[in-house]
Amino acid sequence: MDIEDNFNIDTENYIQWTQNSGFQISPKVQIQDLRTFHQGRGLVAIEDISTDEILFKIPRNVLLNIETGSLANNVPNHTDNREKLLTEYDHWAGLILTLLYEFSLGEDSKWAPYLKLLPTEHKTLTYWSKDELDNLKPSLILDRIGIDSAQDLYNELFPSSLIDLGIPDLEVNLEKFHQICTIIMSYSFDVENPDFDEDEEDEEVVKFDGYLKSMVSLADLLNADTNLNNAKLIYDRDFLYMKSFKPIAKNEQIYNIYGDHPNSELLRRYGYIEWKGSKFDFGEIQLDLIKDYFLEIYNIDKEIGDFIVDEVIPQNDVEELEENIVLDSFDCYKDGEIIAEALVLIQSLVILGQIHQHYTPIKSMGLEGLTKNLNRILKKCYQLIESKSMTYQCKQFIQHLIHKRLDQYPSHSFREVISFNDDEFFDNRLKIAETILKTEVYSLQTSLQLFDKDYKLISDEKLLRNILKKRTNVESLETSNKKFKQ
Secondary structure, eight states, rough: OOHHHHHHHHHHHHHHHHHTTOOOTTEEEEEOOOGGGOEEEEEEEESSBBTTOEEEEEEEOOOSTTTSSSHHHHHHOOOTTHHHHTTTTTTHHHHHHHHHHHHHGGGSTHHHHHTTTTTTOOOOOGOOOHHHTTTTTGGGGGOOOHHHHHHHHHHHHHTTHHHHOOTTOOOOOHHHHHHHHHHHHHHEEEEEEOTOOOGGTTTTTTGSSSSEEOTTTTTGSSOOOTTOOOEEEEOSSSSEEEEEESOOOOOOBBBOOOSOOOOHHHHHHHHHOOOOOOTTTTEEEHHHHHHHHHHHTTOOOOHHHHHIIIIIGGGGGOOOSSSSSOEEEEEEEEEEEEEEHHHHHHHHHHHHHHHHEEEEEHHHHHHHHHHHHHHHHHHHHHHHHHEEEEEEHHHHHHHHHHHHHHHHOOOGGSSSOOOOHHHHTTHHHHHHHHHHHHHHHHHHHHTTTTTHOOOOEEEEHHHHHHHHHOOOOOOSSOOOOOTTOO
């Protein structure tokens, strides 16, 4: 029997399994072979579909997770496995063990026809060679591949967890472990728990976390596209159902969406990119780049600068700043938006730098004075950014930062973004890497236009006067940027 026959037989067996398992599938959609388009299986409209039509319903009892899987319910003499998985293992570890055991059951698994549809070959960054990964430099996606953390989890789980759960004979090597991790990263959903009680919320314990990481058969069969997305998954008490949110014409594919991910993250998680660019593409500015430039232009010692950014600012007492604004990197989106955390942080550093230069050196403030000053600066700068305003020197600081970041990219990243032909380049990792870098550069370049359309510029002197409550003699920078080094 050839691969073609196996593919079709597996599809037919799967469709029969969904019918026997209580799925409700609209007669207007059909699972089709889309390998010609390098998309495996997909769901296609065979009739016109209107907005708000239910395309299929999935019973919750066929979701595969740590509550429903055979590991939780069918291991002899281990009736406490379900409770262990819910209270002693996190979402990832629990589902990894559940899937490994389910695959080991072969045809005896309740989900066997579904498991046969999951891929055995993967194209995520975990499977790229070092030379291939080098083509992605300087994208920060390289810092998020997670190979080391996966190795740590493997060492933590095996063999102790197999003994703990009563399956000591299950053979798990590192390759198989990586495959399961990739499947979970690419295909799992975080499914809301309908019985979740907010009064018992505890993010450290899966049982009380409000959701379960789950394999959602049929929903994960849909291909995804941030620009062509036309359906969404809805969570109900007894069912999950896929619903159209726009008209879908006959012969059009049904597209889900995996989240607000840029191309780089689609590649890391799922092993593909959108050649025309993701709707949510962004470039990133590193925190270290911000710190280094802050130290350079305001002549601040590195030890002091690191202490301010890494220790004092994250521990601020400003009520309006509900989340930490000091991140490892900051997103600059293709529509020109820069995340607010970056703007508040940079505006605050710019004001602190001017106080250091013209009024009170940071070393003279003392820890208490520095903390008090920064709390007031952060609050005022947050209010300023919220009002869609910033100072001239903040604008210049950000523009120079973006140019410094762009200087890190190779020259080919600045060529016009080309929409490659999928048939020719869909698996060409060099072209994939080049496309990632081009979309990041485009996003950074677009962010340079932020100040012209979205923000009102005010003088630094005005903001300093507001913060210090006295007349300042800071040189106005509307017409001069002598203090900035290119």
